[in-house]
Amino acid sequence: MLAPTDRLCVSRAMNKQILSAFSVHLLTATGAIFSMLAIIAAANEAWEVMYLWLVVAFAVDGIDGPLARRYDVKTHAGQIDGVLLDLIIDFLTYVFIPAFALYQSGLLPGWTGWFGVLVIAFASSIYFADTRMKTADNSFSGFPGCWNMVVLVFFAVEPPWPTMVGLILLLTVAMFLPLKFIHPVRTRRWRKLSLPLATLWVVLALVATLMNFATPGWIEGALILVSLYLLVVGIAQQIIPERKRTA
Known part of the structure; x- marks a missing residue:
């Protein structure tokens, strides 16, 4: 005792x-x-x-x-x-608030504003309840509803509304396809590149925010390029076989 x-x-x-x-x-x-x-x-x-x-x-x-x-x-x-x-906090910060901001800002005019935010909210609620969203390597199966990142790029770049609607539809469909999207911290493969680029994205986003989105062209270009990397790197990992480590 x-x-x-x-x-x-x-x-x-x-x-x-x-x-x-x-x-x-x-x-x-x-x-x-x-x-x-x-x-x-x-x-x-x-x-x-x-x-x-x-x-x-x-x-x-x-x-x-x-x-x-x-x-x-x-x-x-x-x-x-x-x-x-x-998950509750993520839905608020990744989906609900960015969707509301997209509508409130008027970046999507007329019916496109209603269409965009309702599609985002409806599809994301189903995705967040899907028990299969995580993959074996701690990535996501389907676009993980990171609309906060997408909408920030919209704010910074202000692309034409057909481009924004097209991207919303494309990413909404991608939520339910067997495509891999990385978690920059937890996905081990290529993390030495992905994590610094994700950190760079946060810095660029913060700079754009502090400039009230009146950003110079190089920041807009960097945001687009880093965002594209984070979107497609998981799909690239599905296509490119991982090298087997030798003892």
Whole structure:
């Protein structure tokens, strides 16, 4: 049997683990606060403020997963479903708010605004509920509904509305096709290139946001090129066979 002092040490260690695990859930839940601040900014057409809050939410989303695995939240704070909580926040920040901003901004005129946001919301709700969205290598099966990235490029570049509608339709269809889209952090293959480019995309997006989307041509071009890489690199990995490592 453990001595009283040993039992006290074990109890304190367990309490610390539980506290750390629940703290990760609380960190994830702050995404709801940032989402609310973002949608308030969008309602007031303060687009740069909206995207700054979304960038903060994006940063939280990038660190809460590794923290959840480090502190084993499923074991020590299993009363809260961290995966479901994360999906709720992701739907707000990746889908709902960007779609609302796209409509509110008037970038899609007339009926195209209604059409675009309703298609995004409807298709994304089905995709987010699909239990097959993750692949064995921690990528996504189908376009993972990252409309926040797409809409930011729309804001920065302001392409003609037929181009935007066409891209929305193309990416909506791609959500339900057996095409792979990488997770820049968790997809191991080509991560040494993908992760720096994803970081560059965040920097470019932040610069465009701080400039109120009055961006010079080189930033627009860089955003387009990096976005295209992040969109097609997973498909390229499906086409190009991975080299087998030799012992």
